[in-house]
Amino acid sequence: MSVLTETAAGTAVHEKDPRPSWAAVVALARFEARDLLRYLPVAATLLLYVGWTAWTLFHSKDGMDAYPALQDVDRDTQTGPLLLGIALFVCVNRCTLRSRRRGTDRQFDVLVMEPWRRTVAHVLSLVPFAAVTALVVLGEFTRQALRPGAVGHGSPAELAVGPLYVLLCGALGVLLARLVPTVFAAPVAVIGLVVLSVFVSAGTGGAEWSRWLSPVVDEVSGTTVLPSDLLGRPAAWHTLYLTGLILLVALGAVLASGGRGRYVQIGAAGALVLTLVGAVAQSRGVSPELAAARERASVTPQRDQSCVRRAGSTYCAFPEWTGRADDWARVVDRVRSLAGGTAARQPLLVRQRVEARYGLDGDSAIPALTTPGQVTVGTRWGGNRVPEFAVGVASVLVTGAESKGGELCDGRVVTVMWLVLGGSAQPLTDLADVRLDDSVTGSASVLAPTDGLSMSAAQTDVVRELLDRPRDEVTAAVRRNWTGLTAPGVTTARVAQLLGVKAPEGAKDCAGE
């Protein structure tokens, strides 16, 4: 280490120490990091990233946002720093080429710090940006994890991808500067990499091995959030691959700038091994064990679930969702409280179900249960999913089995929808939420966890009419006429008549209007 000391004359001079000073490399890295912040693309994308993340976290609506699945949240943190990474790639490349562009190479080449250690400083200057990214990722994840409705488990390996991506982009910028010493290379390389990734993806048909070569492999969950152990993402291997790649690129830049020391060469060889091990391991695809586990969770979920009883009904959920039974029970109790006959006391079995056989982004519908008294609930909750679940519950109470709910088109649809909406604090909002087209008039498809219903315009009119009347009055009418209202084939006109509502003229059930 070299420090300045005061001489008798009052000036500062070196204390002579022949060893290279790593403290100086760190000091240079700090200087370079500060300089990077002066580049508009870096400052703007950093502000955008931090600002946008903060805004989305603190301005998220209730609804589904209030019930995050942490195995999705960890992955969602990976796309935020994409632009920051590109900005760093271009700007750190310019910083690395600064001496060459400004003709200071001649002066600097005779200074104590050799070019290869300056390259190390350029790579280290990226660490604060990776650290900020890590803080944002951590803040984002923690904020979601602290929501009362949060379920599931995040993966540290998935959370590490954002910061590692930032480091990788910057290291690539440094390496490019050392190999192609012109500032025009970086923007061209950005375009080239995008084009290359498109060609590779198209050429390999999105094969597992090529997909995972990309630093960020974003997969958006479909309608179903899978339990953590069924995700099948090789996140840990991918982290190893990224770490190896960063080291390989960084040490490649050091080698290219003259740092040919033994440790650098050994380190580069080690980084290459890490990268290859990670790349091979992450490309193995779905293991037979995972495929079997997915099959089991999709076909016989009861083998993986635990159940709790609430007010006579049973709620069975995958381990990560057992805490949500109370939310489901509240909906079941509300719907059942409006029913009549034996349905008002009918115990239900609420079964959480997933379709995991097609992987994370599979979007297959879940078939309805045929066993009487059983209701499906999905892995998402909040927002539209609450009235959708209520539709499933009401359908079973009215028809006896979930599979019969999807066939409903007669006047029983009115009873089902009354059970769904009658106890709601915002019935019209729920009506709009549960209909595919968000309408509150005319005909529409009604969503449910499995098979939905078809609601005719006349049925919508009757339901709207019922919602305008005093709730107790309608509830009493429903209980009084429960047998007639739930009789198969009952017409909408007859239902309207039984509930004391004006029957819509010319209404035809099931055959259309």
Added chain:
Amino acid sequence: MTTTVTASGLGLRYGGTRALDDVSLRLTPGVTGLLGPNGAGKTTLLRVLATAVPADRGSFTVLGHDPGTSRGRHQVRRSLGYLPQTPGLHPDFSAFEFVDYVAILKELTDRTARHREVRRVLEEVDLGDVRGRRIKKLSGGMRQRVALAAALVGDPGFLVLDEPTVGLDPEQRMRFRELIAGAGEGRTVLLSTHQTEDVAMLCHRVLVMARGRILFAGTPAELTARAAGRVWSSTERAPGAKAGWRTGTGSFRNVGDPPADAELLEPTLEDGYLLTLDDVSAEAAA
């Protein structure tokens, strides 16, 4: 006086050109001038001494360190301040930032002491008031002083200046002379220049180079003395003069071998320099 820099038998070829040919020298504290025509090898010699390029042959030491070894080169660089002929600067940096950047590359790691040192050298080159100003907004003379400050930061024992006054107006040159004279107090300065006045005013010793060789090494007075009795005045340009030009008074000032009845003039260092170069040319031609 203590010898701080010694070189022995330095040689360097660029293709077929012998840029340095058996150069030996000894430098002592103070300012040593290095004169020579374009292509004489001055910049090459400075770059070799500054460890920017290695010599093919020969050896040298700076303040007792041998740059032939990795450890020695490191030590030489710690003791070195180098101002190249056309110094580069980072125009988007402020003067302070640029000198601080160079100080970091010189491995001055203690931030407080380094910043104090940066402020000191900027004051020394009279840029204290504009240290926060971006370099692109500074005048040419100020930029040259920023480059000098960068060479001076860390208080190097050996300062190599390659034509630092080129392109400066007379006032700036005068100011620069003051700075170089100050820099030469207590340290060894090797100043390459085409300006013989700079050498006459600043240097306690002078080297003259041509064709990669040292032709003269001595004091400015000794170089001037080489022209004693070889400068004369005439009404017409003397036919045997090596050089001759009409002066402001209308008479001719001739340098060379005067006729017997010539009206001799007081020689200058430039006369000695011209005759030294001319003698070598004559030898080469012979």
